[in-house]
Amino acid sequence: MVDAVATGSTVLRPRRLPKRRNFMPLFLLLPTLLLMGYTFLAPLATFLQFSFFRFRKGRLEEAFTFETYQRFLTDPYFHASIADTLYMAATVTGLSLLIGYPLAFALWRINRPGLQKWLGLIIFSPILVSVVVRSYGWTVLLAEQGPVNWVLLGLGIVDEPVRLVFNLTGVVISLTHIFLPFTVFPIFSTMVRLDPSLREAAMDLGAGWWTTFRRVTLPLTLPGLVAAAQISFTLALGAFVTPSILGGGRVLVLPLQVYRATSDINWPVAAVGGLVLLMMAFIAVVVFNRLLKFSEI
Amino acid sequence: MEFDVELENITKTFGDQVAVDSISFRVPRGSFFSLLGPSGCGKSTTLRMTSGFEQPDSGVLRIAGEDMSRVPPYRRPTNMVFQRWALFPHMTVFENVAFGPSTRRVAAAERRQRVGEALELVDLTAFVDRKPSQLSGGQMQRVALARALINRPKVLLLDEPLGALDLKLRSQMQLELKRIQKEVGTTFIYVTHDQGEAMTMSDQIAVMNDARIEQIGSPSDIYDRPASRFVADFIGSTNLLPVQVTGCSSEMNEVRLGALAFAVPPSGNVTEGAAVMSVRHEQVKIAHERLDLDATVGARVGEAIFTGSAVRYVLTPEGIDSEIVAEVPHSGVEAQFSPGEQVHIGWNAAAVKLFADG
Numbered sequence: 001m002v003d004a005v006a007t008g009s010t011v012l013r014p015r016r017l018p019k020r021r022n023f024m025p026l027f028l029l030l031p032t033l034l035l036m037g038y039t040f041l042a043p044l045a046t047f048l049q050f051s052f053f054r055f056r057k058g059r060l061e062e063a064f065t066f067e068t069y070q071r072f073l074t075d076p077y078f079h080a081s082i083a084d085t086l087y088m089a090a091t092v093t094g095l096s097l098l099i100g101y102p103l104a105f106a107l108w109r110i111n112r113p114g115l116q117k118w119l120g121l122i123i124f125s126p127i128l129v130s131v132v133v134r135s136y137g138w139t140v141l142l143a144e145q146g147p148v149n150w151v152l153l154g155l156g157i158v159d160e161p162v163r164l165v166f167n168l169t170g171v172v173i174s175l176t177h178i179f180l181p182f183t184v185f186p187i188f189s190t191m192v193r194l195d196p197s198l199r200e201a202a203m204d205l206g207a208g209w210w211t212t213f214r215r216v217t218l219p220l221t222l223p224g225l226v227a228a229a230q231i232s233f234t235l236a237l238g239a240f241v242t243p244s245i246l247g248g249g250r251v252l253v254l255p256l257q258v259y260r261a262t263s264d265i266n267w268p269v270a271a272v273g274g275l276v277l278l279m280m281a282f283i284a285v286v287v288f289n290r291l292l293k294f295s296e297i
Numbered sequence: 298m299e300f301d302v303e304l305e306n307i308t309k310t311f312g313d314q315v316a317v318d319s320i321s322f323r324v325p326r327g328s329f330f331s332l333l334g335p336s337g338c339g340k341s342t343t344l345r346m347t348s349g350f351e352q353p354d355s356g357v358l359r360i361a362g363e364d365m366s367r368v369p370p371y372r373r374p375t376n377m378v379f380q381r382w383a384l385f386p387h388m389t390v391f392e393n394v395a396f397g398p399s400t401r402r403v404a405a406a407e408r409r410q411r412v413g414e415a416l417e418l419v420d421l422t423a424f425v426d427r428k429p430s431q432l433s434g435g436q437m438q439r440v441a442l443a444r445a446l447i448n449r450p451k452v453l454l455l456d457e458p459l460g461a462l463d464l465k466l467r468s469q470m471q472l473e474l475k476r477i478q479k480e481v482g483t484t485f486i487y488v489t490h491d492q493g494e495a496m497t498m499s500d501q502i503a504v505m506n507d508a509r510i511e512q513i514g515s516p517s518d519i520y521d522r523p524a525s526r527f528v529a530d531f532i533g534s535t536n537l538l539p540v541q542v543t544g545c546s547s548e549m550n551e552v553r554l555g556a557l558a559f560a561v562p563p564s565g566n567v568t569e570g571a572a573v574m575s576v577r578h579e580q581v582k583i584a585h586e587r588l589d590l591d592a593t594v595g596a597r598v599g600e601a602i603f604t605g606s607a608v609r610y611v612l613t614p615e616g617i618d619s620e621i622v623a624e625v626p627h628s629g630v631e632a633q634f635s636p637g638e639q640v641h642i643g644w645n646a647a648a649v650k651l652f653a654d655g
């Protein structure tokens with residue numbers, strides 16, 4: 001009996017092909033892995049180590065303490081900073097989508113190739129100029145005697161100049177502009193991938209322009225919208241140059257806190273600030289990925 | 298007779314490309330009308346002007362007697378079944394089919410009932426909650442049909458709806474479409490480049506070529522009495538042979554094909570001189586002994602091609618420069634002919650159509 005089973009199994013067992021490991025992909029990944037290890041993981045480990053040190057009277061003490069973590073959790077000063085960062089990222093994201101979606105839509109619907117090319121270039125242009133230059137440009141534009149206030153005053157919309165710069169408003173305006181290419185193009189790419197006969201089908205079934213947009217175009221371009229939100233939110237979280245130039249020292253978002261701490265050689269605060277930022281970005285990525293999966297059919 | 302769709306001298310150009318060149322036709326209410334023609338001849342453009350997606354440059358288009366020049370697509374009493382069906386991928390079968398009634402503000406209860414009826418008509422009730430990506434091609438095709446028919450259009454427009462299906466499913470769906478058309482009594486305008494498909498389903502066929510309509514008629518009209526050389530060639534399979542017309546009278550045309558001379562009934566605008574004659578493959582008879590037909594000639598069998606239901610012989614006739622193809626139904630009892638064999642071929646005068654050369 002045992003014998004029979006044994007022979008049976010030898011007969012039925014499929015012939016195994018000799019196992020050949022393919023090392024090629026690993027080999028190709030090696031430079032990236034090394035670079036990532038050296039520039040990302042190693043500093044992260046150092047960060048982690050520093051975050052447990054103690055900073056007293058301008059001096060760094062190599063200890064093991066949760067003191068800095070405690071401060072971030074309890075100190076209203078840091079709470080405000082975290083809240084500001086999130087608030088700024090959220091407003092920039094909201095504004096980016098509000099401006100980016102119609103822009104992408106316009107870019108998609110224009111059927112004059114020449115005009116389309118120019119509009120695309122204008123949307124893309126922020127990338128061509130350095131962040132520093134762009135940010136200084138905005139301080140000029142948004143200044144109390146700047147062109148924006150001049151127009152607002154001239155049209156009688158406001159009675160006295162509005163404070164648009166050296167506060168959160170200026171930072172949000174400038175960041176939205178800078179992120180425009182990163183929000184418009186993901187949305188635009190979902191639009192051009194849309195089968196044009198779907199919109200015709202909707203119209204054929206009695207839907208006017210608005211119904212077609214609401215029930216067909218918008219739901220099918222939602223993945224692009226979510227991707228755009230994800231990009232602008234995470235970019236805004238880590239923005240440093242723009243808040244430091246246009247914030248005028250009043251917008252103390254986390255990246256600025258980290259920078260300030262490093263110049264004070266307060267490594268523990270810089271480390272914990274950096275880790276908190278990393279956590280927020282990580283959570284944002286996870287949440288947006290969830291949304292993305294949900295928005296796709 | 299009432300006509301659901303009437304086109305008068307409709308022309309459409311894209312840039313300097315004439316897509317539709319002054320075409321006119323009328324589709325009787327409740328009939329199955331096909332636009333048949335080779336790729337690029339303007340079939341889809343004609344259909345898209347009827348649905349309102351394209352505006353004609355000139356001409357008049359009426360649906361159910363009303364001029365459509367100022368009516369946008371979403372207000373026309375037509376619905377379309379698209380070539381790749383264009384189902385909404387983010388909606389279930391139910392939502393897809395209910396889309397039309399919902400834009401027309403049909404109450405929810407009635408909407409549900411109508412969706413049920415429409416899905417029943419196409420035999421898809423079990424699939425209401427599926428997404429299009431979970432359906433086979435044939436099922437998607439049925440959903441597209443239900444989605445269009447639920448709106449009770451006066452005219453249903455179909456743009457090669459079976460083009461993406463395999464052969465078997467195609468012929469099954471052809472019968473199904475015809476059944477549904479009879480059941481609902483809606484006017485169908487069906488675009489296809491497949492002559493077999495048009496023949497099977499249509500009450501009337503308009504054969505298009507190069508932006509123009511060559512002939513409109515019933516399937517048998519078009520098959521038996523092609524109005525032009527193009528139609529004779531495009532529908533079925535035929536021998537087109539250059540001939541000399543040596544005599545024209547009201548009763549007879551004298552024709553000379555190489556060394557062979559015979560008389561055929563008069564047809565159309567043929568004058569003396571060079572012309573083209575058409576004789577269908579299955580009208581050419583073939584035998585070992587001499588045939589008793591209006592025109593006969595000896596020939597040598599060049600090739601024998603077995604196609605399943607028939608055998609096609611390529612023949613080289615004596616004293617004629619062109620090859621002639623004869624098709625014999627294959628039932629296993631007919632005499633077989635083999636390549637190289639000497640045979641007699643012939644046809645009857647009634648089987649010959651003459652067209653002016655050119």
Ligand SMILES: Nc1ncnc2c1ncn2[C@@H]1O[C@H](COP(=O)(O)OP(=O)(O)OP(=O)(O)O)[C@@H](O)[C@H]1O
Pocket residue numbers: 311314315316334335336337338339340341342343490
């Ligand atoms: N939007 C357009 N812009 C420019 N040319 C077009 C457009 N639509 C159609 N045409 C041209 O008009 C002609 C007729 O096109 P149409 O789509 O009506 O052909 P069709 O008979 O449906 O062909 P097929 O069987 O390949 O679908 C073609 O030469 C095509 O290139």
Ligand SMILES: [Mg+2]
Pocket residue numbers: 340341342456
């Ligand atoms: Mg077409």
